[in-house]
Amino acid sequence: MRPTSLRKITDDIIPPLFIVWTCVITTLAIFIPYLRGSTLDGIKVIVDGFYNPNQNIFFPPYIAGINPYALIYLIFFTSLPFLHFIHKLRGRKTDRRTGSPIFATALHAGFTLFCLLAVLQTTGLINYARGEFGIFASKSGEKKNTAIAGKKLYSFIQYCREILPGFHNAQLLTDMDLSNDPGMITQRMLAYYLYPIDIRNVRGGRPADSIIVFDKADAVASVPDGFKVIGTFDQSSVIAIRKDAP
Amino acid sequence: MTPFLALTILIAPVTLGYCLISLMDAKKTIPVTLGLALAYGLGTGLLTLWMFLLGALRAPLTTGTINYPLATSIAVCFLFILKSRNKSPGERLKYNFPSSRLDPLSLVFLLFILLQTSYVFWRGFTIPTSTWDAFATHTFNAKILFYEHSLKYLNNMPHSNYPLHVPLLQAWLALNIGAWDDQLINVIFPLYFLATLIVQYHFLKSHVRVRWALLGLVFLVSSPFLVYHATIGYRDFTLLYYNFTTITLLLFWREKKENVYLILAAFFAGITSFVKLEGSGYLAIHTLLLTVILAHEHPMVLSKKLKIFLKFFIPGFSVCLSFHVYQYLAQAGALSHDALSFNLYHLGLAPAVDYVGRLRTVLEKIIQNLFFSNNWNILWLILVVSLLRLERKNISFEIKLLSWALVAFAAIYIPAYTLTQHYFWIAQTEASLSRCILHIFPLVPVLIILINYPKKN
Numbered sequence: 001m002r003p004t005s006l007r008k009i010t011d012d013i014i015p016p017l018f019i020v021w022t023c024v025i026t027t028l029a030i031f032i033p034y035l036r037g038s039t040l041d042g043i044k045v046i047v048d049g050f051y052n053p054n055q056n057i058f059f060p061p062y063i064a065g066i067n068p069y070a071l072i073y074l075i076f077f078t079s080l081p082f083l084h085f086i087h088k089l090r091g092r093k094t095d096r097r098t099g100s101p102i103f104a105t106a107l108h109a110g111f112t113l114f115c116l117l118a119v120l121q122t123t124g125l126i127n128y129a130r131g132e133f134g135i136f137a138s139k140s141g142e143k144k145n146t147a148i149a150g151k152k153l154y155s156f157i158q159y160c161r162e163i164l165p166g167f168h169n170a171q172l173l174t175d176m177d178l179s180n181d182p183g184m185i186t187q188r189m190l191a192y193y194l195y196p197i198d199i200r201n202v203r204g205g206r207p208a209d210s211i212i213v214f215d216k217a218d219a220v221a222s223v224p225d226g227f228k229v230i231g232t233f234d235q236s237s238v239i240a241i242r243k244d245a246p
Numbered sequence: 247m248t249p250f251l252a253l254t255i256l257i258a259p260v261t262l263g264y265c266l267i268s269l270m271d272a273k274k275t276i277p278v279t280l281g282l283a284l285a286y287g288l289g290t291g292l293l294t295l296w297m298f299l300l301g302a303l304r305a306p307l308t309t310g311t312i313n314y315p316l317a318t319s320i321a322v323c324f325l326f327i328l329k330s331r332n333k334s335p336g337e338r339l340k341y342n343f344p345s346s347r348l349d350p351l352s353l354v355f356l357l358f359i360l361l362q363t364s365y366v367f368w369r370g371f372t373i374p375t376s377t378w379d380a381f382a383t384h385t386f387n388a389k390i391l392f393y394e395h396s397l398k399y400l401n402n403m404p405h406s407n408y409p410l411h412v413p414l415l416q417a418w419l420a421l422n423i424g425a426w427d428d429q430l431i432n433v434i435f436p437l438y439f440l441a442t443l444i445v446q447y448h449f450l451k452s453h454v455r456v457r458w459a460l461l462g463l464v465f466l467v468s469s470p471f472l473v474y475h476a477t478i479g480y481r482d483f484t485l486l487y488y489n490f491t492t493i494t495l496l497l498f499w500r501e502k503k504e505n506v507y508l509i510l511a512a513f514f515a516g517i518t519s520f521v522k523l524e525g526s527g528y529l530a531i532h533t534l535l536l537t538v539i540l541a542h543e544h545p546m547v548l549s550k551k552l553k554i555f556l557k558f559f560i561p562g563f564s565v566c567l568s569f570h571v572y573q574y575l576a577q578a579g580a581l582s583h584d585a586l587s588f589n590l591y592h593l594g595l596a597p598a599v600d601y602v603g604r605l606r607t608v609l610e611k612i613i614q615n616l617f618f619s620n621n622w623n624i625l626w627l628i629l630v631v632s633l634l635r636l637e638r639k640n641i642s643f644e645i646k647l648l649s650w651a652l653v654a655f656a657a658i659y660i661p662a663y664t665l666t667q668h669y670f671w672i673a674q675t676e677a678s679l680s681r682c683i684l685h686i687f688p689l690v691p692v693l694i695i696l697i698n699y700p701k702k703n
Contacts, residue, residue: 185381
């Protein structure tokens with residue numbers, strides 16, 4: 001690839017960058033007064049919002065109620081006529097592929113905005129990773145699981161494993177709404193961490209040999225006949241086994 | 247326990263995969279790094295298929311029943327390699343380091359890629375099972391398989407109709423570790439990420455210069471959604487790896503006409519269907535892409551084309567059908583049919599609804615996701631501009647095929663979401679669309695690079 005001369009940089013790269021960055025700074029200057037709190041805090045919130053992980057979708061950080069990508073496309077499309085005008089003024093050669101400089105210009109502008117977004121997203125990622133590092137780095141497996149599941153839930157899970165070692169078919173009794181989060185994910189976590197204590201009836205057809213009561217009012221009273229309480233975690237969580245169990 | 251224990255255990259299936267690739271690649275056309283990236287997919291895929299076969303035959307899933315055949319296979323492959331080799335022992339493993347140094351811009355690209363990669367590996371090696379689907383479905387299923395040593399409770403496992411590659415691989419890892427470890431069973435996922443990078447790099451390098459190939463990787467890892475998914479133990483990234491690798495292998499085959507690429511493509515296409523249910527649809531697309539490739543092979547006679555087609559079709563569809571036939575015959579009466587489960591066997595047209603309105607909603611959601619979410623940077627915009635910039639005479643076959651691959655994926659998903667009961671997943675939730683787009687996303691940076699690469703270079 002031929003080396004990039006200074007003239008190529010001044011002719012091909014600086015003008016589109018200049019226009020695009022002018023548009024970016026103008027847009028930020030318009031919206032900065034709408035940022036909550038101090039300007040620096042507001043910018044940090046927005047930057048961190050560019051890496052807001054979710055397993056289903058990354059929502060963009062809205063700026064004064066506006067999707068930042070709408071702003072990006074606004075910058076993109078408004079910078080194109082300026083760049084096209086500059087190309088015409090300079091009598092630039094047309095794009096050798098399409099006969100028009102507009103698409104090459106669009107790519108320049110697009111790549112510049114891509115770099116801007118990559119910087120924002122990577123900065124957000126680094127800030128997010130720093131937070132995770134503080135929580136998870138050099139911690140034992142139990143401490144990590146506690147951070148994920150929550151102290152009460154994971155302590156209860158450890159308690160259950162102590163009281164009920166080995167394979168069991170257990171029935172879960174709870175006041176949580178299991179058809180929606182957070183109840184649904186709590187039940188899934190319980191099922192995952194407790195296994196081979198089976199609370200999701202994976203080994204179907206077998207009668208329950210134990211009862212796990214979690215987060216239920218009157219926990220002890222809710223234990224059905226035929227079962228005896230063998231462990232009390234707290235007022236709302238107990239463990240019971242069949243009275244006739246060996 | 248450190249992740250290096252799990253990595254050491256994974257050497258076995260990678261070795262098997264690499265030995266098989268070496269045996270098939272008589273002309274040594276596959277570079278070492280690409281071979282290792284492919285060996286990971288091949289070896290782990292064969293391993294889980296073997297475990298599935300054991301489970302289907304009601305044999306116990308233990309280290310004995312799995313590892314002895316694995317070790318024997320590796321030993322047999324080694325013997326064949328030694329026998330077939332006519333070069334000196336050291337030559338085969340010689341690695342040719344790149345002779346030219348990277349220019350400053352390429353170094354910047356490389357640093358960006360390394361930053362994202364180190365985050366993926368740090369997160370994948372540090373944070374244990376922590377996400378919804380892992381707790382609810384596949385990692386939970388893996389734990390069941392680990393404790394029960396069989397598939398006998400498959401029917402009662404969550405989403406029992408879902409393919410088993412990832413749960414089986416995690417269960418195998420735990421069996422070899424000797425205990426269930428919430429952390430170590432997730433080390434497989436960063437390796438899929440690394441393998442994808444290597445495959446994409448090698449594919450691009452065969453068409454463009456190093457700087458542009460690295461730029462392609464920069465585009466790939468600039469998607470925060472993709473990078474995050476490589477760390478969270480969902481099956482979507484695994485599907486991305488197998489799907490993307492299949493397509494690149496088909497294109498490699500077109501270029502080099504070596505059987506190794508075709509057979510690997512067939513196997514990877516089959517395993518795609520063993521990772522997630524959507525993979526079965528992707529297998530159909532892979533078959534279509536091969537058909538298009540063969541249709542453009544003008545000097546080739548029809549009988550040869552048919553032979554090549556069958557070389558791909560038979561292995562690929564055998565892998566796919568083996569799981570579905572087992573599921574449908576052995577479990578069909580009791581397959582779960584709940585609204586939360588994507589169920590291939592109970593797809594139905596939603597009766598008497600406003601399909602036009604649904605189509606509008608589906609298209610709106612797709613456009614919102616591609617251009618206004620924080621998933622993909624603005625790569626889809628750059629792709630659109632690149633396609634508009636394309637002159638008809640400059641459209642290479644690769645660009646055409648990859649563009650048609652994107653169209654084919656859209657042609658599956660848009661009708662599927664519009665016409666069936668799964669409209670719910672796109673209209674009422676954000677739970678599926680981004681992940682479906684993720685499976686085909688690597689095609690986007692590849693297309694951008696191929697379209698914009700200056701022909702003179």
